[in-house]
Amino acid sequence: MPDSARNRHILVAAIGLLILFGLPVVVDLVTLLEISIYVVYAILGLSLGFIWGYGGILCFGQAAFFGLGAYTYAVTAINVGESTGPFLLAILLPLVFAALLGAMMFYGRISDVYMGVITLVVTLILFKFINSTANETWIVGKARLGGFNGIPAFPTLNVPGDPGALLDPEQFFYVAMVFLLLVYFGLHWLMTTRFGRVVVAIRENEVRAELLGYDIRLYKTAVFAIGGGIGGLAGALFANWGNFVSPGLFSLAQSATIIIWVIVGGLGTMIGPVVGAVLIQYITTLLGQQGVINNAFVLGGILVLFVLLLPKGLMPTLGQLLTRLRRAPRRPARRSAEQAEGGRDGH
Amino acid sequence: MATKGAVVLETRSLTMRFGGVVAVDNVDFELREGELRCLIGPNGAGKSTFFKCLTGQLLPTAGDVLIQDRSMLGEPPCRIAAAGIGVKTQTPSLFNGLTAREHIALAVERHHGRDTAAARIDEVIDRFNLGDLGRRLVGELAHGQRQRVEIAMVVAADPWLVLLDEPAAGMTHEEVDRMVALIHEINRNATMIIVEHDMQFIRMIGDQVTVFHQGAILIEDHVEVVLSDARVREVYLGA
Known part of the structure; x- marks a missing residue:
């Protein structure tokens, strides 16, 4: 690993x-709760x-995995009465769903455009489906899907193995932050492995990667599945944050917002989407407190x-700027060194 | 044509149509083990399309491609490559965001375990004199250097059959000389097909030549015989 990356x-990490x-x-508890959702x-x-920045796959429906994770958690938590199993299932189900969709x-x-459409x-x-489940016949075990009303209450995160020991908002913040750090550094580690190198190679030049004998379909499916699983993890955390899930999690607006986070933060970096999500959601929160300008506008x-x-995007541009600034002081130093050398020659 | 080993690659009535245009027309072709075969022809003769049909980049409209007596029709390029076939495309096809060393690693790791990969990567880097380029992103390299990285990557995977599409394109005279020597060196361990239209380069390689014209094989023979053939001069050299 180069020194700059380390x-x-x-x-x-610091x-x-x-x-x-x-x-x-x-910070006070209300602010901590607000920051927790930024972390999610x-x-x-x-x-x-x-998926997009490293796998080169533009997914217009990332909200699908987010919503699936949230609903899977809510429905299974109601049925099971504790959080550990539902939490794992909320990661696994979107991962499998993404793997199947990706494989297809x-x-x-299918070309990139049609992939976006699909x-x-x-x-x-x-x-549409979740919205249409308001009828009381839509029940999974003990859980009513609730249609456009969503699912308003279910058991939230507890200490694994102890359903009675529910996590308070401060503990939830720790859990969300630890997951963010795990996902961030986990993905970084993944990109340093042979798998990661092949993924970047496929993004750079699919034909070449395939001519080297790598099955690009398999690798892309794996990347899509991992991204789906992480989306599901975020969904499960979201469900726990608000103790409420609704069809809006699957909405196009939600999918578009995720794309905006990535574009604003910087595509092809890990830190970019993190910064983009926090920044945009912070601005959204600020705008929500006023009625002069429309948020969407x-x-x-x-x-x-x-x-x-x-x-x-923001982070790659800032990175370039910092590199330029770091190099800038060397120029006069080099010039003065040259002048000094010239001076010596002259004497 | 001098017979070398057994037939390792064969096409039977291979045809590739694009709408009303027949790019490859009913081609029967055989390549024997250890051969160094050049495919030549004027622009639009169908040699690159034929090449892409061999590598799985194009699915032929009709006919069959057999590699070691096994039909590879409809197989994706990765399966064909995994059968031990190294391919260099017409224009340098590389991963601009990766270093030269990472390119070699990608090729080597496909076939070697972690314990032997590092030594093999170093060996290829030395063999192709890429030591000074190893840490640089290939997107920053000159054309000739990129060609060298691509061929090193192809050879790094230890293919038994090497397909090179215009390996000398855009190279300086010295680079072409080195490329000719390299091709002969690779041919010691691998059967080869080289698609080229530079006649000087073909003469320097000097082995069996297949001439394509209007999607079909016009003549197959030794380079000197082919180049003195009146039909070849007419269709290819315009003489």
């Missing part, structure tokens, strides 16, 4: 640990950031501005 990881242990000490969204942003698309050699349509179908404006002015 330093970057150390910096991110900031992450500082937030993990420092924030609960300095950051995990969701990472799920698309990985990649082994079917992922979009899948989200729409799930959105401002978010749309931000997206247009980023696409036009910072097409690489």
